[in-house]
Amino acid sequence: KQMLLWSCLRSHICCYLSPFFFFFSFFNLQVVNGIEIYSMKIDSKITSRFAHNVITSRAVNRGNVHKEVFFDVELPKTAFITNFSMTIDGVTYPGTIKEKEVAKKQYEKAVSKGQTAGLVKASGRKTEKFTVSVNIEAASKVTFELTYEELLKRQFGKYEMFIKVKPKQLVKDFEIEVNIFEPQGITELEAEGTFITNDLQNIIKKTFSDKKGHISFRPTLDQQRTCANCSQSVLDGDFTVRYDVKRTAPDDLQIVNGYFVHFFAPTNLPKLPKNVIFVIDISGSMSGREIQQTREALLKILDDIKEDDFFNFILFGSEVQTWKETLIKATPENLDEARKFVRGIDTAGMTNLHGGIMRGIDMLNAAHERNLVHKRSASIIIMLTDGQPNVGKFEIQEHVKKAIEGKYPLYNLGFGYGVDYSFLEKMALENKGLARRIYPDSDAALQLQGFYDEVSNPMLTDIELNYPENEISDLTKNSFKHFYDGSEIVVAGRFIDNNQNHLTVDVRGEGANDALSYTTQQDAQQTDKAFQEQEYIFGDYIERLWAYLTIEQLLEKRIAATGEEKENLTAKALDLSLKYKFVTPLTSMVVTKPEDYNNQDGIADKPIEGIDIFKILLYLRIDGDPHFIISVPQKEDAICFNINENPGAVLNLINDPVTGITVNGELIGDKRANSDAKIQNTYFGKLGIANKHLDLKLTVTPEKITIQNGNEKTGFTWLDSVTLQQEGLTLIINRKKNLVLSMGSSASFVIVLHQVWKKHPLHQDFLGLYTLESDKLSEQTHGLLGQFFHPIDFTILEIHPGSDPKKPDATMIVKNNELTVTRGWQKDYRRDPKHGVDIPCWFVHNNGAGLIDGVHTDYIVSSLF
Numbered sequence: 001k002q003m004l005l006w007s008c009l010r011s012h013i014c015c016y017l018s019p020f021f022f023f024f025s026f027f028n029l030q031v032v033n034g035i036e037i038y039s040m041k042i043d044s045k046i047t048s049r050f051a052h053n054v055i056t057s058r059a060v061n062r063g064n065v066h067k068e069v070f071f072d073v074e075l076p077k078t079a080f081i082t083n084f085s086m087t088i089d090g091v092t093y094p095g096t097i098k099e100k101e102v103a104k105k106q107y108e109k110a111v112s113k114g115q116t117a118g119l120v121k122a123s124g125r126k127t128e129k130f131t132v133s134v135n136i137e138a139a140s141k142v143t144f145e146l147t148y149e150e151l152l153k154r155q156f157g158k159y160e161m162f163i164k165v166k167p168k169q170l171v172k173d174f175e176i177e178v179n180i181f182e183p184q185g186i187t188e189l190e191a192e193g194t195f196i197t198n199d200l201q202n203i204i205k206k207t208f209s210d211k212k213g214h215i216s217f218r219p220t221l222d223q224q225r226t227c228a229n230c231s232q233s234v235l236d237g238d239f240t241v242r243y244d245v246k247r248t249a250p251d252d253l254q255i256v257n258g259y260f261v262h263f264f265a266p267t268n269l270p271k272l273p274k275n276v277i278f279v280i281d282i283s284g285s286m287s288g289r290e291i292q293q294t295r296e297a298l299l300k301i302l303d304d305i306k307e308d309d310f311f312n313f314i315l316f317g318s319e320v321q322t323w324k325e326t327l328i329k330a331t332p333e334n335l336d337e338a339r340k341f342v343r344g345i346d347t348a349g350m351t352n353l354h355g356g357i358m359r360g361i362d363m364l365n366a367a368h369e370r371n372l373v374h375k376r377s378a379s380i381i382i383m384l385t386d387g388q389p390n391v392g393k394f395e396i397q398e399h400v401k402k403a404i405e406g407k408y409p410l411y412n413l414g415f416g417y418g419v420d421y422s423f424l425e426k427m428a429l430e431n432k433g434l435a436r437r438i439y440p441d442s443d444a445a446l447q448l449q450g451f452y453d454e455v456s457n458p459m460l461t462d463i464e465l466n467y468p469e470n471e472i473s474d475l476t477k478n479s480f481k482h483f484y485d486g487s488e489i490v491v492a493g494r495f496i497d498n499n500q501n502h503l504t505v506d507v508r509g510e511g512a513n514d515a516l517s518y519t520t521q522q523d524a525q526q527t528d529k530a531f532q533e534q535e536y537i538f539g540d541y542i543e544r545l546w547a548y549l550t551i552e553q554l555l556e557k558r559i560a561a562t563g564e565e566k567e568n569l570t571a572k573a574l575d576l577s578l579k580y581k582f583v584t585p586l587t588s589m590v591v592t593k594p595e596d597y598n599n600q601d602g603i604a605d606k607p608i609e610g611i612d613i614f615k616i617l618l619y620l621r622i623d624g625d626p627h628f629i630i631s632v633p634q635k636e637d638a639i640c641f642n643i644n645e646n647p648g649a650v651l652n653l654i655n656d657p658v659t660g661i662t663v664n665g666e667l668i669g670d671k672r673a674n675s676d677a678k679i680q681n682t683y684f685g686k687l688g689i690a691n692k693h694l695d696l697k698l699t700v701t702p703e704k705i706t707i708q709n710g711n712e713k714t715g716f717t718w719l720d721s722v723t724l725q726q727e728g729l730t731l732i733i734n735r736k737k738n739l740v741l742s743m744g745s746s747a748s749f750v751i752v753l754h755q756v757w758k759k760h761p762l763h764q765d766f767l768g769l770y771t772l773e774s775d776k777l778s779e780q781t782h783g784l785l786g787q788f789f790h791p792i793d794f795t796i797l798e799i800h801p802g803s804d805p806k807k808p809d810a811t812m813i814v815k816n817n818e819l820t821v822t823r824g825w826q827k828d829y830r831r832d833p834k835h836g837v838d839i840p841c842w843f844v845h846n847n848g849a850g851l852i853d854g855v856h857t858d859y860i861v862s863s864l865f
């Protein structure tokens with residue numbers, strides 16, 4: 001992997017392949033390149049949990065020719081960008097918020113004029129990346145300014161804000177400054193950085209008193225160095241601020257300029273007993289590390305279950321099995337027995353998710369009907385799966401909704417990338433719960449446990465916050481199934497009469513011992529008084545907080561909606577996003593760069609989760625013949641082979657029964673057959689990528705690109721520049737070069753167009769295929785290329801002279817076979833389309849015999865789909 005990237009960085013194919021590579025390669029060279037970032041400031045103002053952050057970066061081109069300067073930052077996924085501007089030599093170029101389609105057209109126009117454009121895409125666990133670049137003249141200066149806003153959520157008794165810090169070079173003037181104003185008063189304030197060493201700890205200045213908190217972090221150049229004379233920066237990681245507010249009452253109501261916000265977080269309530277059903281996927285795809293991590297997490301969770309709680313485990317593979325027939329009280333003996341059961345959980349069969357979840361709901365319903373569990377208790381279903389259900393998703397959603405009837409929240413945890421996350425999310429949201437992704441890393445058990453901790457202390461059920469209907473409009477969500485200790489409920493709304501400055505709220509909920517019911521009120525003068533000492537507060541923050549919360553909830557509702565309702569929700573969310581200038585999934589920010597510098601257009605999007613172009617684990621390259629090249633990162637080497645078949649043959653390249661993805665390629669030959677040669681040159685002339693689960697088919701030829709979505713067909717040519725984003729599909733066509741495709745939350749592909757000279761006597765245009773994030777495909781993935789997504793190892797012995805003196809032969813031990821292989825240099829035509837560049841690899845003869853599973857003809861299929 002490393003080697004591939006490096007060989008890529010040394011050349012310019014990166015830019016040719018994709019703008020992402022270009023940006024990546026740049027940073028390894030930027031200091032040499034003469035660009036100096038001399039100032040970087042992150043200024044954060046938090047008022048009543050609403051954070052307004054401005055990142056300003058200033059750079060100068062110290063070189064003597066014009067240079068591309070990049071600005072890239074990572075933002076929390078929960079944040080919305082609200083402004084971006086660039087100032088070059090004193091002239092400011094502002095960003096404007098547009099509806100996504102409009103913005104795309106503008107962007108495409110720039111691209112079709114042959115101008116490169118900075119596109120923002122890539123997202124991580126908690127963050128997404130924003131990238132913009134601009135070309136500046138020698139000795140010129142540029143200032144980038146990005147603003148984003150977010151509502152901080154309370155979790156485990158604290159509000160947390162993190163700032164991703166990664167300047168990538170030493171910055172003369174680096175500063176993080178956070179100012180917090182909380183009218184209720186601040187009780188604690190912490191700041192820490194994952195990169196902060198003991199030496200740096202005392203550079204963080206932290207003070208708070210009453211309503212105000214202040215944090216600043218200003219390391220000098222020397223303090224930023226990784227070692228005394230090093231030029232590398234230690235600043236690389238998360239800078240996190242945590243605080244909590246004083247609570248003299250459960251409610252805090254704030255009224256400003258015709259809007260109100262209500263923060264509700266009662267403390268000192270007794271905890272409710274809870275009834276938890278764990279519905280766990282034990283299908284075959286969970287085997288290995290996933291099931292191991294699941295067992296580990298469940299054992300930890302069992303340690304935290306309280307004696308008053310009831311619980312049970314339901315496992316689903318092909319069959320559904322339950323630990324106990326009914327919910328069981330968490331006595332020490334039962335917990336011990338449960339531990340034994342959990343240790344014995346093993347994988348088996350398919351994904352009978354439907355059976356598993358329905359059994360769980362039935363069991364919980366029965367427990368309530370038979371009064372087996374406490375009358376005053378909170379019931380929860382937590383489902384964990386890493387796959388896709390084996391029967392209709394729509395039916396499952398219908399059945400689950402009907403069986404739960406809003407009685408308890410359903411929490412769906414999607415393990416890894418093989419899950420149909422949107423299915424899980426929709427089902428959870430329809431049932432008052434939420435979905436969470438569990439990333440398949442070494443800390444997966446901790447992630448699972450962390451989720452459980454969030455919901456492990458219910459204090460109230462059926463919470464309703466009611467405001468006088470005739471006084472308030474555009475209220476955000478005001479009824480909640482559960483309230484968990486350490487969290488907070490936030491409701492915002494607008495007064496019908498803009499001048500109204502008084503509000504009464506009626507609070508109801510069900511607690512452990514009795515019902516909660518009271519009325520509380522607030523007037524604007526009280527808010528005014530609380531805010532008196534505050535000068536930096538932005539006056540309309542409650543209105544913006546209301547808009548943020550409303551958009552967030554509309555977008556969430558949209559996930560579970562269909563038809564006209566969905567259209568209405570979309571229209572409303574779009575309208576608010578434009579009005580309040582939030583970059584949401586429905587809007588984009590367009591920055592028109594100055595005429596003198598190529599008139600590039602940049603575009604800021606909320607990225608689609610899952611596109612991470614750096615994750616090329618291996619690749620397939622096709623030139624002249626279908627040469628398959630399998631990189632073996634741990635060996636820093638590659639294996640290659642050819643498949644010699646006749647034009648017209650269709651080969652199965654990738655087939656993943658779990659994600660439903662298939663990639664097939666059809667061979668084409670030269671314009672006329674070479675009568676002298678025994679083996680004819682072939683190329684891939686047509687690629688077919690299908691996702692069965694999404695009912696999606698993409699056909700690519702050197703002439704055109706066709707998408708079939710159900711019965712709907714859309715066509716493009718390679719002359720188009722397109723960024724298409726619809727449910728389950730993202731397609732970017734980079735005119736005459738390549739296209740990037742990602743389907744659902746699964747793997748992404750890049751198809752490269754190879755064009756030969758039009759009047760070439762022999763050759764025709766053909767295609768190359770690259771897979772990105774192949775780790776998102778399941779372990780059951782197969783196919784000529786797909787089988788190599790699983791780690792492969794080989795040993796080379798007895799290197800000896802072969803028939804060609806320049807190409808030694810050797811014995812390769814691979815998959816328990818002993819093969820004679822030849823050191824070859826496959827031509828890579830990407831960098832130099834005319835002459836190609838040699839890439840060393842071990843060539844396996846006879847159509848990959850002994851390396852591939854079975855024989856190559858096993859992979860011939862009857863048609864592209």
Ligand SMILES: *[C@@H]1O[C@H](CO)[C@@H](O)[C@H](O)[C@H]1NC(C)=O
Binds near residue numbers: 083084085092094581
């Ligand atoms: C965006 O930022 C620019 C530069 O600071 C500023 O001039 C402009 O007023 C801002 N726009 C909004 C809507 O805040």
Ligand SMILES: *[C@@H]1O[C@H](CO)[C@@H](O)[C@H](O)[C@H]1NC(C)=O
Binds near residue numbers: 228229
């Ligand atoms: C750092 O560089 C200075 C000047 O070149 C040199 O005198 C000093 O010994 C170096 N320090 C370290 C720790 O290498």
Ligand SMILES: *[C@@H]1O[C@H](CO)[C@@H](O)[C@H](O)[C@H]1NC(C)=O
Binds near residue numbers: 564565
């Ligand atoms: C959608 O909005 C239109 C116009 O405001 C309204 O007439 C219609 O009832 C709405 N439909 C739904 C399903 O909410």
